[in-house]
Amino acid sequence: MNTRFLETLVVLSRVGSFRETAQVLNATQAAISQRIASLEDELGVDLVERSSRRLELTAAGEQVVRQAQRILELERALVASTRPEAPPAGRVRIGVIESVVRTWLSPLVQQLARRHPQIDLDITVDTARNLQEQLRQHKLDVMVQNDPYAPAVGTLDHRVTPLCEFPLNWIARPELVRRHGRLTLDDLESVPLLTFSRTSSPQAHVRALFADRQVEPRVCNFPSVESIIQLVRDGYGIAAIPPVFVREWLHGGELEQRAGPVLPAMTVTAISAADASPAVRAAQQLTAEVVRAYCAQQGAPWVRSLAEPFDDQQMLSPG
Known part of the structure; x- marks a missing residue:
């Protein structure tokens, strides 16, 4: 057969x-x-x-x-x-959110090419919701994103590797809002709020802050991190994004972090099928290693590592 x-x-x-x-x-x-x-x-x-x-x-x-x-x-x-000593080989399709592109995707691609040259890497960049659908349809081997993935909860069908946690902060040009004190919901209602795509968890968290308010906030959703950064630099609104994305402009004084209503951090995980090939397991293991190194380089205020040494026998589930 x-x-x-x-x-x-x-x-x-x-x-x-x-x-x-x-x-x-x-x-x-x-x-x-x-x-x-x-x-x-x-x-x-x-x-x-x-x-x-x-x-x-x-x-x-x-x-x-x-x-x-x-x-x-x-x-x-x-x-x-x-072939126990054979190096991992074959095509590995990895789907990532754009936040990964702005942080540690480049080191991952370089390390995979150096450590596992026989792995043929295929990268897809999309929203978390679209990546989840592609993983469900087996169009991806590994998904790296920050939203809950229901099929992986409470089962042994998936290997879930926690990677890192990006804090979400309010970022704006200094002259956009009053300089003294914490941002209030009244402050945030007065300007456009810039955050991730309409289906993302950060967007839902921003809207949830105003659930009991009379005024509907002006939440602008963008799948492109670059668009959010450019608009906040132009003074269009206040962004709810990880500060590490705009670290250079924060240091230069063009942008500033503002204390305000607390938003949950973005928790990024890598998810694959439990019965994935050795090449997929190797790619997921190396992803965890690269993220640990990235987090150590950036420092805890900017990003916190959740990645532990990869245990090929352990099947994890989120939460």
């Missing part, structure tokens, strides 16, 4: 369409359909319910998927056992 066909069925069961399965496996849709048809001929049962408008597995298909997952896991273990 061709294990590639079994892998195709497993991916199909997860993403729910022939088209997306073809994208995940870098094949044509016709090739995916042929693999499933060949598997059905070999097993003598229908695996996919083709009369339904929405792709669904038959009862036999669901049973085969469960067995196929075990077979594929055994195959990976067998290959690894015969």
